Amino acid sequence: MVVKNAKGRPILLNMVQAIHENKQYLGDIDGLIGDGDHGMNMNKGFVTYGERLGEDETTFTDGLNDLGMVLLNEIGGSMGPIYGTIFMDMADSAEEEEDITLEVFAKMLEAGLEGLYGIVDARPGDKTLVDTLNPCVECMKKAAAEGKDFAQALDEMKDCAETGKESTKDMVAKYGRSSRLGERSRGVLDAGATSCCIMLKAMADGMKSVLE
Amino acid sequence: MQRILNNPDNIVDEMLEGFVKTHGDIVKKTSHPRVLAAVNAPVEGKVGVVTGGGSGHKPAFIGYVGKNMCDSAAVGEICSSPTAAAFLDAFKAADGGKGVACLYGNYSGDNMNVKMAVKMAKKEGLTVKTVVANDDVASAPKDQREKRRGVAGEILMWKCGGAKASLGGDLDEVIAAAQKAIDSTRSVGIGLTPCTLPAVGHPNFEIKDGTMEVGIGHHGEPGIEVCELETADKMAKRMTDIVLPDYPFESGDEVVVLVSGLGATPVMELYVLYNEIEKLIVEKGIRIHKAYVGNYFTSLDMMGATLTVMKLDDELKELIDLDCNTMGLTQV
Numbered sequence: 372m373v374v375k376n377a378k379g380r381p382i383l384l385n386m387v388q389a390i391h392e393n394k395q396y397l398g399d400i401d402g403l404i405g406d407g408d409h410g411m412n413m414n415k416g417f418v419t420y421g422e423r424l425g426e427d428e429t430t431f432t433d434g435l436n437d438l439g440m441v442l443l444n445e446i447g448g449s450m451g452p453i454y455g456t457i458f459m460d461m462a463d464s465a466e467e468e469e470d471i472t473l474e475v476f477a478k479m480l481e482a483g484l485e486g487l488y489g490i491v492d493a494r495p496g497d498k499t500l501v502d503t504l505n506p507c508v509e510c511m512k513k514a515a516a517e518g519k520d521f522a523q524a525l526d527e528m529k530d531c532a533e534t535g536k537e538s539t540k541d542m543v544a545k546y547g548r549s550s551r552l553g554e555r556s557r558g559v560l561d562a563g564a565t566s567c568c569i570m571l572k573a574m575a576d577g578m579k580s581v582l583e
Numbered sequence: 584m585q586r587i588l589n590n591p592d593n594i595v596d597e598m599l600e601g602f603v604k605t606h607g608d609i610v611k612k613t614s615h616p617r618v619l620a621a622v623n624a625p626v627e628g629k630v631g632v633v634t635g636g637g638s639g640h641k642p643a644f645i646g647y648v649g650k651n652m653c654d655s656a657a658v659g660e661i662c663s664s665p666t667a668a669a670f671l672d673a674f675k676a677a678d679g680g681k682g683v684a685c686l687y688g689n690y691s692g693d694n695m696n697v698k699m700a701v702k703m704a705k706k707e708g709l710t711v712k713t714v715v716a717n718d719d720v721a722s723a724p725k726d727q728r729e730k731r732r733g734v735a736g737e738i739l740m741w742k743c744g745g746a747k748a749s750l751g752g753d754l755d756e757v758i759a760a761a762q763k764a765i766d767s768t769r770s771v772g773i774g775l776t777p778c779t780l781p782a783v784g785h786p787n788f789e790i791k792d793g794t795m796e797v798g799i800g801h802h803g804e805p806g807i808e809v810c811e812l813e814t815a816d817k818m819a820k821r822m823t824d825i826v827l828p829d830y831p832f833e834s835g836d837e838v839v840v841l842v843s844g845l846g847a848t849p850v851m852e853l854y855v856l857y858n859e860i861e862k863l864i865v866e867k868g869i870r871i872h873k874a875y876v877g878n879y880f881t882s883l884d885m886m887g888a889t890l891t892v893m894k895l896d897d898e899l900k901e902l903i904d905l906d907c908n909t910m911g912l913t914q915v
Contacts, residue, residue, distance in 0.1 A: 398783065406662050406802050407780055407787035415592070443699075448637075448663035449692035452699055490695050546691070552805055 372521040372582050373470040379431030380424070382577030383438065387421040389573035390414055390566065397569075401562035404549040409450065409562040416446040416454070431471060436462035450563070452490060453500070454570075460486030473521045476578075477511035484508045491546065498542035498549070498556065500563035503535040507571055522582055525575040532575075536560065536568035584784050586884075591782040595638045595660055602645060606910050609649040615672035617665060619645045620655040624677055630748040630757045631655070631677025633685045633711075634741060635670055636693055637662045639780075639883045640801060642911030647738060649909030652745035653677075653686075661780050661883070662802045664692030670700035674711050682710040682754035686744050686761050688733025689717045712754055714761040716740050718770040718891065720829045721798025721807050734801055735843045735880040735891045736768035738912065739903070746902035764899060769832075770891040771825045773818060774799035774806065774845065778883035797821060801845075801882045815852070819859030822890040827867065832892055834868030839903055841874070841891040846881035848888060853877065856888055864892075873903060879911060 374382075390397075390413050398410030420438045429437070435458040443455030464482035465475050484504050493499040510531040514524035537560070544556040588594060596616065603612055603619065610619045625631055635657030636644045644656040654677035657665035665673075674683045685701070687693050694715070701711045716733025723730035733740075744761030752760065774796040777786035788803045790796050795813070798806030813821070832838060842857045844850060857876045864871060872895055880889065895903065907914050 402783065402787040405787075407783045408661070408663060411592075411782055412660065412663060444666050444668040447659050447666035447669065447692065447696060449695060451664075451666055452692075452695040490698065491691075555805065 373472050374578050376430045378581040379429045379434040383434035385577035386573045387417045389569050390417040393569050397566050403559045404556050416442040432462040432466045456486045457483040474515040477515040480508045493546040497545040498539045498561045500567035502539050503532050503564045503567040506531040506535040529572045529575050532568040532571040536564045539564040613676045617658040617669045618673045620676040621648050624654040625679040627679050629679045630681045630754050631683040632745045632748050633673045633677045635665045643880045646911030647741045647909050651749045651907040652741050652909050664696045667696040667699035671703050674704050684757045685713045686740050689715045712758045716765045718768045720769050720771050734770045735889045736770045739893045740765045743902040746905040768893040769826045769829050771822050772799050772889040773797050773887050775886035778885035815855045816859045823863045826892050837870045837872050837895045839873045839893045842876045843879035843889045845885040845887040847884045847886045
């Protein structure tokens with residue numbers, strides 16, 4: 372099974388909608404140990420991209436690249452460069468592909484994580500979105516190596532994203548603004564890990580809807 | 584929430600419009616909607632001095648763009664770093680052919696966006712060097728100074744870096760002067776009330792009535808201690824006890840003292856605080872060369888104040904004393 376790269380529109384729109392629907396939730400989570408603007412900024416970036424796309428079709432990789440550019444060039448903060456880099460590096464690694472196979476997708480996710488590692492010092496266990504993204508990368512690489520069914524692998528990735536996000540609850544933040552809180556950051560989900568989980572699950576659902 | 588607003592999502596753009604209408608003799612718009620530049624920028628043959636940061640800290644950051652301070656500033660959303668693209672365009676707006684000094688504060692978003700912008704500038708043949716302010720004593724222990732945040736000490740860094748550039752310093756000299764300025768500077772804040780992001784509508788942290796938070800950050804980052812609200816003399820003692828030994832500032836030193844309100848504290852109370860701070864500093868045999876008291880670097884509607892002390896040498900003294908004309912700081 373493959374996702375035709377040409378059929379990017381429903382995947383991207385699913386991601387936009389998921390972030391939009393969770394604007395308030397993300398803001399509330401961020402407010403507990405951050406400054407409460409995460410939902411607002413993410414929503415602004417994703418919705419801006421959605422409006423620019425309008426009724427147009429897009430490939431999956433062009434869509435990720437355009438979304439990344441909007442976040443990087445128009446949103447700023449920490450999330451602009453972080454998600455901008457993830458999406459643009461994911462897109463870069465597969466822009467020539469007509470068919471996104473499980474193997475290609477695993478490489479895309481890995482490229483996104485590597486790009487992220489190039490600009491942040493956070494690593495697994497630091498209570499950041501790395502704790503959501505990294506297990507998803509590992510899960511997809513394993514699934515690709517085992518030649519798993521694409522749809523089943525996407526379901527597993529959703530579970531990994533959820534587990535990864537939940538794991539941040541018991542962690543003490545070591546990177547970014549909430550790290551200044553030390554022990555006081557324990558017991559609360561990380562906002563970036565949460566938005567990353569929402570985004571990856573929406574991406575997986577969008578991909579499943581166009582698997583052929 | 585009792586605030587003066589239209590749509591809170593547009594507050595930054597509307598503030599910028601109003602700012603340029605008011606201070607059109609000092610700053611101008613640029614091709615990037617989130618970059619303001621000094622009216623005469625770029626100055627041919629002068630090192631460009633650039634800063635930038637999230638909004639909500641007026642007069643910082645655009646309030647320090649103007650004669651003999653910064654040539655341009657990148658503007659972010661409230662409490663959120665400007666984009667890499669905005670920093671890049673700010674570099675270009677300031678570039679007079681001698682390179683650009685980007686002087687900003689130590690926050691993760693700003694660090695990432697500046698890093699990306701510097702890389703993009705390099706590709707376009709523009710040399711940018713940076714100094715990252717880390718004057719906030721309360722934000723990390725002394726042996727981890729590289730983790731400390733930048734707060735009101737940034738103003739003195741812009742003052743010295745900007746003056747050095749205006750006096751003809753080359754890029755390395757401007758960077759060295761700005762670095763020396765921030766290395767000679769220590770700050771601490773005390774918060775009395777939390778602040779509210781207009782688009783969020785309620786405070787996202789709490790300072791209980793009758794208490795104060797010592798060491799609070801400009802975005803409500805938790806301080807080192809929450810204690811009962813004290814009188815001005817005790818507050819001054821607490822602040823000087825944190826700031827003075829950290830550098831340390833000692834008898835015989837000559838310093839600049841800057842007391843800034845955090846946004847909602849009446850300015851008269853800042854003078855009450857400075858009156859106490861001055862006594863404690865002079866008691867220690869430290870000479871105050873110049874003092875600044877007012878709302879220089881704020882945190883939306885937070886109540887409280889920051890104390891910043893900078894040790895002077897002959898070079899920093901000359902740079903501090905140079906005249907300047909910005910919205911936030913005018914000196915003749």
